Amino acid sequence: MINLQKAEFLRSAAGLSGLPKDGLPQIVFAGRSNVGKSSVINCILGRKNLARTSSMPGKTANINLYAIDKKLYFSDLPGYGFAQVSQQERQRWGELMDQYFADCKDIALGVLVVDLRHKPTADDIAMANVFRQIGLPFVVCANKADKLGKTQVTDCAALVRETLGISPEQLIVFSAVKGTGKQEFLSELFSHVRE
Ligand SMILES: Nc1nc2c(ncn2[C@@H]2O[C@H](COP(=O)(O)OP(=O)(O)O)[C@@H](O)[C@H]2O)c(=O)[nH]1
Numbered sequence: 001m002i003n004l005q006k007a008e009f010l011r012s013a014a015g016l017s018g019l020p021k022d023g024l025p026q027i028v029f030a031g032r033s034n035v036g037k038s039s040v041i042n043c044i045l046g047r048k049n050l051a052r053t054s055s056m057p058g059k060t061a062n063i064n065l066y067a068i069d070k071k072l073y074f075s076d077l078p079g080y081g082f083a084q085v086s087q088q089e090r091q092r093w094g095e096l097m098d099q100y101f102a103d104c105k106d107i108a109l110g111v112l113v114v115d116l117r118h119k120p121t122a123d124d125i126a127m128a129n130v131f132r133q134i135g136l137p138f139v140v141c142a143n144k145a146d147k148l149g150k151t152q153v154t155d156c157a158a159l160v161r162e163t164l165g166i167s168p169e170q171l172i173v174f175s176a177v178k179g180t181g182k183q184e185f186l187s188e189l190f191s192h193v194r195e
């Protein structure tokens with residue numbers, strides 16, 4: 001059994017040398033800045049502020065790592081798509097991602113966090129394609145569902161699914177605020193990580 005209560009911040013890695021090398025599985029969380037990646041992580045781990053959430057998007061350019069029960073890692077990738085980021089920062093981001101995905105054989109599951117209210121961007125599609133290219137199973141957490149009514153949720157979920165070209169099983173309607181989708185997420189997680 002993996003005890004999600006036993007989660008702690010490991011470190012903020014600026015490069016490959018900062019990534020774990022003990023062979024334990026990693027769950028990577030990717031998504032646009034401000035989409036709620038850190039909030040989703042906090043929600044899943046049942047913590048208020050383990051992953052730092054901020055109203056200042058684009059601030060974290062590093063990979064934030066969380067160790068869970070000495071059995072797996074959550075890897076919070078730097079958010080993308082933030083307009084006020086320099087060309088240089090953008091390039092550094094791209095290189096870090098390329099290296100990470102080329103190098104790391106321990107990634108067990110990709111999690112793409114998107115905003116359920118909006119059509120996924122070109123960057124979101126590119127991220128989904130990275131997961132596909134490396135043959136990594138992934139789910140899409142369509143977050144902020146609490147901001148929509150029931151009918152809107154259905155329509156928006158269909159748009160997210162179609163735009164990203166994913167199967168219905170890959171889409172998890174989520175709310176980090178309300179905890180919607182948490183159980184679905186956990187069963188998906190545990191189906192990819194052996195306890
Ligand atoms: N209403 C609502 N707001 C959310 C949700 N998840 C995150 N937020 C808010 O969105 C903003 C960005 O969240 P954060 O987790 O820092 O996003 P990150 O940049 O992707 O890590 C914060 O103001 C959060 O409170 C959600 O499910 N519902």
Ligand SMILES: [Mg+2]
Pocket residue numbers: 037038039052053054060
């Ligand atoms: Mg964050």
